[in-house]
Amino acid sequence: MPLYRSGAFVTDDWTFLTDDTPLPATGAVGVSRTRFLAERDALLGRTDPVGVMLTAGDTLAGIVPDLPRLALIALRFPKYGDGRPYSLARLLRERHGYRGELRAIGDVLHDQIPLMRRCGFDAFEVSHPSTVAALRDQRVVAVRHHYQPASAEASEIRPESHPWRRVSAPHL
Amino acid sequence: MYRYDEFDRAFVHERVAEFRDQVGRRLSGELTEDQFKPLRLMNGVYLQLHAYMLRIAIPYGTLSSRQLRQLAAIARDHDRGYGHFTTRQNLQFNWIALKDVPDILEKLAAVEMHAIQTSGNCIRNVTADHFAGAAADEIADPRPYAEILRQWSSLHPEFTFLPRKFKIAVTGSPHDRAAIQTHDIGLQLTRDATGALGFVVYVGGGQGRTPMVARKIRDFLPERDLLAYCTAILRVYNLEGRRDNKYKARIKILVHESGEAAFREAVEAEFAALRDEALDLPTPERDRIATYFAPPPFAALPERSVVFERAIAADPDFARFASRNAHPHKVPGYAIVTVSLKPVGGPPGDATATQMEAVADIAAHYAFDEIRVSHEQNLVLPHVRRDDLPAVFAALRQAGLATPNAGLVTDIISCPGLDYCALATARSIPVAERISERFADLDRQHEIGDIKIKISGCINACGHHHVGHIGILGLERKGEEFYQITLGGSGDETCTIGEIVGPGFSSRRIVDAVETVIDTYLALRTSPRENFLAAYRRLGEAPFREALYAAAE
Ligand code: HEM
Numbered sequence: 260m261p262l263y264r265s266g267a268f269v270t271d272d273w274t275f276l277t278d279d280t281p282l283p284a285t286g287a288v289g290v291s292r293t294r295f296l297a298e299r300d301a302l303l304g305r306t307d308p309v310g311v312m313l314t315a316g317d318t319l320a321g322i323v324p325d326l327p328r329l330a331l332i333a334l335r336f337p338k339y340g341d342g343r344p345y346s347l348a349r350l351l352r353e354r355h356g357y358r359g360e361l362r363a364i365g366d367v368l369h370d371q372i373p374l375m376r377r378c379g380f381d382a383f384e385v386s387h388p389s390t391v392a393a394l395r396d397q398r399v400v401a402v403r404h405h406y407q408p409a410s411a412e413a414s415e416i417r418p419e420s421h422p423w424r425r426v427s428a429p430h431l
Numbered sequence: 432m433y434r435y436d437e438f439d440r441a442f443v444h445e446r447v448a449e450f451r452d453q454v455g456r457r458l459s460g461e462l463t464e465d466q467f468k469p470l471r472l473m474n475g476v477y478l479q480l481h482a483y484m485l486r487i488a489i490p491y492g493t494l495s496s497r498q499l500r501q502l503a504a505i506a507r508d509h510d511r512g513y514g515h516f517t518t519r520q521n522l523q524f525n526w527i528a529l530k531d532v533p534d535i536l537e538k539l540a541a542v543e544m545h546a547i548q549t550s551g552n553c554i555r556n557v558t559a560d561h562f563a564g565a566a567a568d569e570i571a572d573p574r575p576y577a578e579i580l581r582q583w584s585s586l587h588p589e590f591t592f593l594p595r596k597f598k599i600a601v602t603g604s605p606h607d608r609a610a611i612q613t614h615d616i617g618l619q620l621t622r623d624a625t626g627a628l629g630f631v632v633y634v635g636g637g638q639g640r641t642p643m644v645a646r647k648i649r650d651f652l653p654e655r656d657l658l659a660y661c662t663a664i665l666r667v668y669n670l671e672g673r674r675d676n677k678y679k680a681r682i683k684i685l686v687h688e689s690g691e692a693a694f695r696e697a698v699e700a701e702f703a704a705l706r707d708e709a710l711d712l713p714t715p716e717r718d719r720i721a722t723y724f725a726p727p728p729f730a731a732l733p734e735r736s737v738v739f740e741r742a743i744a745a746d747p748d749f750a751r752f753a754s755r756n757a758h759p760h761k762v763p764g765y766a767i768v769t770v771s772l773k774p775v776g777g778p779p780g781d782a783t784a785t786q787m788e789a790v791a792d793i794a795a796h797y798a799f800d801e802i803r804v805s806h807e808q809n810l811v812l813p814h815v816r817r818d819d820l821p822a823v824f825a826a827l828r829q830a831g832l833a834t835p836n837a838g839l840v841t842d843i844i845s846c847p848g849l850d851y852c853a854l855a856t857a858r859s860i861p862v863a864e865r866i867s868e869r870f871a872d873l874d875r876q877h878e879i880g881d882i883k884i885k886i887s888g889c890i891n892a893c894g895h896h897h898v899g900h901i902g903i904l905g906l907e908r909k910g911e912e913f914y915q916i917t918l919g920g921s922g923d924e925t926c927t928i929g930e931i932v933g934p935g936f937s938s939r940r941i942v943d944a945v946e947t948v949i950d951t952y953l954a955l956r957t958s959p960r961e962n963f964l965a966a967y968r969r970l971g972e973a974p975f976r977e978a979l980y981a982a983a984e
């Protein structure tokens with residue numbers, strides 16, 4: 260599936276395992292939260308990176324202490340209208356200081372991507388063809404002026420003396 | 432009034448460009464209607480029975496005459512020459528072509544207006560007391576806080592796909608004219624023992640099919656914590672609110688199902704954690720925004736106005752108008768004027784382009800250029816000199832806008848109902864029109880006194896029938912419209928959900944039934960000073976039920 264990361268489509272260097280696929284000896288792997296909690300030591304004992312997949316409705320319970328050891332968290336949007344992953348993303352970035360890749364998976368569409376970015380997502384798995392095209396052609400017309408700080412402080416400008424205004428860069 | 436600066440202007444223009452792009456992708460077929468729907472809803476575009484409807488935000492109901500003139504121009508150029516003011520202090524145009532919407536938004540942007548978040552499962556246009564900044568009983572002006580909330584909630588990246596829509600209302604007076612307890616969050620400005628400003632916070636009010644009065648979850652929230660606390664409430668709701676059933680998705684259900692104590696605990700825990708990360712409301716920024724709402728340059732006037740008193744003595748029509756449509760102002764020598772959009776037999780809340788222009792002219796001339804939209808679907812001139820009241824009355828009369836019925840039996844709230852709305856089960860506007868014709872006689876209306884009739888065309892309750900002193904709900908059974916009556920509801924600080932009195936009435940009989948209720952009240956009240964609601968609360972529903980159904984048996 261096309262993966263958009265840091266302004267370009269890239270080849271996915273991660274393998275996502277179902278709960279009953281045997282753990283490969285090498286390579287970056289992502290597993291469900293359940294599997295992570297069950298096989299934590301084996302997973303963290305490998306030399307290659309480990310990631311966790313969460314879906315809307317999951318909580319962060321159990322994984323918070325291991326966040327510094329995770330290189331990827333993928334948050335699934337079962338439907339673009341399910342807004343729970345936005346809150347999970349902000350909690351990960353702002354409350355728990357998570358610094359690894361935060362990937363949006365599932366129903367990831369053109370018009371939601373700017374919001375996802377502001378909530379701390381930095382990678383997007385996209386299957387919707389016109390969303391792929393819009394990202395490739397840099398046609399995601401977004402509102403760049405914002406009235407609230409979020410999780411994208413590093414890439415946003417804060418106009419002087421207005422505590423909650425932010426301006427993001429012209430392109431994703 | 433709030434004025435846009437460069438930043439605000441850039442924001443709305445970018446939003447218009449974004450929506451133009453979305454409309455283009457819909458018209459070209461790139462977006463399916465299903466994918467387009469939440470996008471158009473985010474911009475107030477509904478698909479109704481006959482056409483697209485565009486809902487325009489009038490933040491906390493405040494307009495300048497320039498803005499009102501622009502709305503008139505849009506009504507003329509893109510609609511059928513009129514618009515509909517709603518119970519959420521918005522304006523709806525009912526006959527809009529989708530391809531025109533980006534141009535209309537451009538025209539709105541030119542006068543610092545937009546349609547952002549007037550629908551969709553996001554934080555909707557924030558409403559406030561329509562007498563804000565003028566009411567004699569006001570503790571503090573709610574508009575700066577409503578504006579701060581408007582800004583903070585605009586395209587909020589985390590709270591744009593909530594389980595369901597989310598409505599916030601703010602009032603600065605102990606007498607609640609903004610119906611805050613029927614909102615998802617209701618904020619009431621108050622002062623603590625040290626005199627510091629803050630809010631009483633209510634959560635979980637709502638109407639619709641399961642009406643609920645909001646719970647008070649905080650007695651005092653310091654003003655600087657406003658945004659952090661709202662973020663905490665919204666985050667708990669976004670993560671925990673039900674998404675399995677859209678009829679159970681409002682925050683009121685979450686509060687109800689988790690229990691008030693557990694819900695409060697969850698919010699307080701999130702708030703405690705957020706406090707260090709998030710937004711506080713620094714005094715300089717609060718002050719910067721409050722400056723926009725500084726009082727206009729009022730003249731120093733005596734409390735009494737000789738011109739006014741002479742006109743009262745000389746002209747009974749004016750006296751009647753003044754007794755209902757002029758209200759006490761906090762500044763001596765001034766009054767607040769209600770401009771009724773409820774002419775006898777007319778659709779509640781409609782105004783023609785010409786009428787909008789007339790009100791704009793009057794406001795520019797006599798009222799510091801300010802107009803408000805009330806949730807009762809009327810307009811308000813918040814600051815009029817008492818000396819000018821006779822002239823304002825004459826000018827309103829010329830525009831057909833001097834109906835002296837504010838708060839009376841013909842000042843009816845009604846949703847669009849089956850005449851426009853795709854969800855309706857019955858007509859509501861024609862019922863409102865017929866009731867107002869039945870009670871057209873002004874002496875009789877004034878004799879009956881304060882009463883609020885509210886009508887909805889289906890259980891979604893857009894016409895607030897649950898909180899009408901007399902509520903009317905239009906339903907459908909075997910292809911026939913029928914109307915259920917509720918009594919004793921109230922949307923003010925004594926917020927109460929009305930009680931269903933018995934079986935519904937046919938369209939033919941509903942007006943008689945309303946008349947029966949009112950005649951029963953007139954016969955039983957202790958004096959004309961005991962208004963309908965007070966009498967109902969004293970008497971209970973029994974005498975009304977008896978009067979309504981005894982005859983039928
Ligand atoms: C004509 C198109 C309209 C549609 C399709 C529509 C749809 C709805 C729906 C589905 C609800 C129930 C929401 C829920 O219970 O979660 C609702 C509630 C409401 N609507 Fe509308 N509405 C329309 C027009 C209006 C108008 C014209 C007004 C103002 C006069 C209005 C004001 C409200 C209010 C105040 C509520 C109650 C809020 C609450 O549930 O707490 N709506 N509307």
Ligand code: SF4
Nearest residue numbers: 846852855888889893
């Ligand atoms: S109450 Fe029902 S009929 Fe009336 S506007 Fe709302 S959805 Fe439509």
